[in-house]
Amino acid sequence: MTGKPLQIGLAGLGTVGTGVYETLCRNHDLLEARTQISFAVKKVAVHNLSRKREVEIDPALLTDDWHELVNDPEIDIIIELIGGTQTAYQLVRAALLAHKPVVTGNKALLAEFGSELFKLSAETKTPLYFEASCGGGIPIIQSLQNSLICNNVQRIAGIINGTSNYILSSMEKKGVSYADALAAAQRKGYAEADPTLDVNGWDAAHKALILAMLAYGTPVAPENISVYGIERIAAMDFRFAHDLGYTIKLLVVIRHHEENDALELRVQPSFVKKEHLLASVNGVFNAIAVRGDIVGETIFYGRGAGKNPTASAVIGDVMLAMRDCRHPEFHSGFRTYTKQLTVLPQEDTVTPYYVRFLVKDTPGVIATIATEFAKNGIGISGTTSTPHAAEDEDAPTDSNDLVFMLHACPWGKLKQALRAIGESDCIEPHPVVFRIETLNEA
């Protein structure tokens, strides 16, 4: 063991905070043996001192004022697990200014204030760690920062929201509707009462911004990412996908276009070939596929959320912080290092597509659609239709679902065609659109 015990200040004793405290106690000797550094939790800041806790904790450790963590000269490292962005921002900012390394798992905080906080981290030479902010227990952040450091990242494709993946997996396996799958997920505690951010893609988008920042060395603003959720996926889409050899996943895709040094950045439901490993990532599990110019394809898989998996990531960072803070003049934390990136306009991003129209069963409908695609130079690779299945959709029975598989084309062209098609009286103006992702090499 080297030196006197390092003192940790923990802010937040919710689900993850409790997991961190428990694990730091339970596996304390293992951690000291592995790091050869002794440590102790000195203070725990909570919102409500009188609340009953799931974990046994000496009341003398508790405080309801987070300033005590920052102001205590004996506290070396601060763990921020209070959630939200307002108090968390004040705490992290104050801690960095006080030269105390910070470990956080707060993706909303990083999405909103990452740019400012990483700048402050560099100015104060005080590291800010955030493994737990993306992919739960999966060591994706440290891998991008360290093991894969020599790689120009060509593409990241990932399933990084467990709730939506759980819903999509149940829809696929049980053939149920989106609403039923969501309700089941809520009953089992895999979806919150308000699941908005999980199902509309924004939770995944926040994590995508963190991955893009790591891979390309500079924070990316949320307005640069295109985000679609899973709310409009119907049971029949899975049947169509299945027949074509695909499954449907909510994918984060980050792709670097070398020819114009621009970044493609998007979150949307995507068709993934059944043989690809990402297609086999089911339930609340997450997986992130990273392709580097040197390493080729790598995939990281694990539990993307939950008390203990997230605690594992937090503690991995705390141990790194303990090592780093023995040498305050040097740290292994994230640094911005590159010029501002150009983000490719969504209109210019190119993939094949699956488009499902709800149409009236009248002559001329297919001709209308096919003509507009042709006008915009979009090739059709296949088409199929089904009389509307009254049992699982709320639509008139004289209507059809008409599916078109389209060859790769820019989104701008497709949008233009869809706008024109939507003017027909016989076609519902908002078709369901999925990208078909080409994820070869895996």
Add this chain to the structure above:
Amino acid sequence: MTGKPLQIGLAGLGTVGTGVYETLCRNHDLLEARTQISFAVKKVAVHNLSRKREVEIDPALLTDDWHELVNDPEIDIIIELIGGTQTAYQLVRAALLAHKPVVTGNKALLAEFGSELFKLSAETKTPLYFEASCGGGIPIIQSLQNSLICNNVQRIAGIINGTSNYILSSMEKKGVSYADALAAAQRKGYAEADPTLDVNGWDAAHKALILAMLAYGTPVAPENISVYGIERIAAMDFRFAHDLGYTIKLLVVIRHHEENDALELRVQPSFVKKEHLLASVNGVFNAIAVRGDIVGETIFYGRGAGKNPTASAVIGDVMLAMRDCRHPEFHSGFRTYTKQLTVLPQEDTVTPYYVRFLVKDTPGVIATIATEFAKNGIGISGTTSTPHAAEDEDAPTDSNDLVFMLHACPWGKLKQALRAIGESDCIEPHPVVFRIETLNEA
């Protein structure tokens, strides 16, 4: 950038050495930007100075005496990529004694001299890095050492030999024999002219010893691991496996038994359920599934060998070494930290089994076999047979292949039953035996 450029000495300019040198040149600016440390390759030791190189390199950098790397006071870090164990051992030993951190990818070296070299690393306080020794470009070593540090590792199961996985994948996909699959792999450069260590399981075993050492903090001697190769797998085994919902993989299994604090450590062809992600790892790819008490199940997937993937791992370590060697009194390298582990005798390891007998087609054969299993308390979960397929095996046509699926039992019991069964004149004495791995949770 901090301080004067760090100087690197590279020993070995074979396939991986060339990949490392090329990448350090090609992505030099990226690496300096990400680490904020400037560096240069100062010397490259090769076996033969006059040999033509695949890579353009200033002849002034070359030397045919590795001592120059160790003795040059300006060289800060040494990369060992010469292979073999004799010269490599002398080089690594001398470098550590000279307090120069070493990066190696030499699994044979670590299997033979790991215990001694890690002890020397601790004594000299000079780190020894070895990400490239296991899993090619997959960041499994750093993940076990850092991100997953708070976990008691409950089980590691992995596909960590690309050559054998390539052969098994072709046998599965094309229905060809082992000999044909091996020959095809050799033609394509995925198997060496002498593939012995790849197909007999010992390459995987060397890597398993490294993983066990990392997970449990102490070197394990090679005689403690049970190793079977893939040489006896027949095309028909894949057909049987397929019908039962399995595929066959050469698996490394490391399992900690909490009840007696003992380690199970083995390499052998195993039945893996088709739905498990490991069943979808094909060709030369590797994957390692780690289950921790806190993080749960994680899987790491990528290219397990090859010039560039291995170079990626080596350079990840070199960058870590550069950070660490700014602070020679402290390092992030591996340390032994636990008591000597008890290794579970193979006889006591318990799994279900698949056993295929080659038998004469005469009455009483099944009774003989079933009786011996019963005597040893081994339950039969299923049995199936096939007249011998003359087209893909060298055996008389009056013989049958008889397959038994057995309930979980200790290997010792099964061995005893097989010995008794082998005494029958009608049964070939060496049946093909695979373990059926239970890898739930993924």
